[in-house]
Amino acid sequence: MNKELLSAIEYLSKEKNVSPDVIYDSLEAVLITAYKKEPGANSNAVVALNRNTGDYRIMAPKTVVETVEDKETQISLQLARNIDNGYDIDDVVNVDVTPKNFGRIAAQAAKQVMIQRLREAERSIVYDEFSNRTDDIITGIIQRIEQKNIYIDLGKAEAVLPVSEQIPTETYTVGQRIKCYVVEVRKTTKGAQILLSRTHPGLLKRLFELEVPEIYDGVVELKSVAREPGRRSKIAVYSRDENVDSVGACVGQKGMRVQNIVTELQNEKIDIVKWDEDPAVYIANALSPAQVISVTVDENDKSSSVVVPDYQLSLAIGKAGQNARLAAKLTNWKIDIKSETQAASANNETGTKDVIDDLDIMGDAVVSAELAEENMKS
Incomplete structure (x- = not known):
């Protein structure tokens, strides 16, 4: 016994x-x-x-x-x-x-x-293990799909990818291997409850850390991420070493590094832009691939006015305003985009108004002079 x-x-x-x-x-x-x-x-x-x-x-x-x-x-x-x-x-x-x-x-x-x-x-051991993985990326296999919620086998535990955290343009099948972002790990009476996400900006950040050694080592810093999951994303990167090109490091030889991430996200488009401490330069970079003529910034309310060539206006704004919207999220600045023609027209209207105001002032001065002269005669 x-x-x-x-x-x-x-x-x-x-x-x-x-x-x-x-x-x-x-x-x-x-x-x-x-x-x-x-x-x-x-x-x-x-x-x-x-x-x-x-x-x-x-x-x-x-x-x-x-x-x-x-x-x-x-x-x-x-x-x-x-x-x-x-x-x-x-x-x-x-x-x-x-x-x-x-x-x-x-x-x-x-x-x-x-x-x-x-x-x-x-259960306690599983919770302790996975609670340390919060805000990290994790790989699992889709075990089953119930009421549109996806349950993923992580080996020692089962996690859930709810509908709200799924990318609408992606398709999921049982047995599929998938990378997800760990949003939260809760301790319940039934064990650890692990909540995953495919839409979180942190997923894109962690994927670049895995794919780009320069980011993992800290030579290149990923400053900001803006996502419209499944459609398009923008990331801003900065190099601490002047000999290392931050954008080139993320793109990789023949675009292999960024392409691996695009494939993992099922063809989500990714723009990689260079971060700059000058807000005007940063905003111009964020509107890539559009070309920018000038950027005027207002530090008080963090707003900016951007002028682009006429033929670049639609590209700068993007389909349904997507490019401008992502650039604003990425930089955390309000961005007002105008074409050269619109900007010139606005300047002409301002100039015309100033001339009219000047003429009004001159007219008032003439009337005042005439009245003064009449008073002296009387």
Whole structure:
């Protein structure tokens, strides 16, 4: 029985990746719980479990006295010296109170409670492991799709990719291997609940860290990310080493690095622009691939006015305003885009208004002079 117990603990420890101490602690708790259900059980009893042999006994501490008044907490000097002749009054003796039929009862109780404790320990280990992966990228296999929610097997745990975090343009199939961003890991009564995302900007950032060694090493810094998942994204990068081209490092030889990420995101277009501490330069870069003639910025309300060639206006704005919208998200600046013709027209209107205002002022001055002259004559 004892050898079987030790073998079972060793097997469970390896199979469930749980420390043997956790299993022994659970077993001790199970044994004392089972004992205290016995009639006349000693409330002060504890379990003495030998972790080398698997032998266990229920022991109750009792104080040696001349006359026993409380059998649960006291033992006579004569009985104490039957155990060990060295005991004296006021000494504490650990008395074996293991019931005769306790082995069978303990085995039944241990089986049920140990399974429960092991599950709890396993859940705790899984939670601890995955809670450290929050804001990181993780790879799993799609296990099943229920009510449009996708359940992904991560090996030791199952995670969910809800509808709200799925890219509308992507298709998902059971058995597909997929990379996701870990948004949150919650601890529940049923274990770790892992929430994943394919739309989070952090996914794009982590993919570039995986694909571009210069970003992972810190030579190139990814300053900002703006995404419209499944359609188009922009990232702003900066090189801490003047000998390293930040954009070129992200694109890779023959575009291989960025193409691997585009493939992973099922053909989501990615614009890589150079970050600059000068807001005007940064905004012009962010509107890539459109060419920019001039950028005027207002630091107070973080707004900018951009002038582009007439033939570049639609490209700068993008389909349904996508390029301008992403550039604004990327830079965190308001961007007003005008063509050369629109800008010139606006300037002409301003100039005309200024001329009219000047003429009005001159007219008022003439009238005032005439009135003054009439008053002098009178």
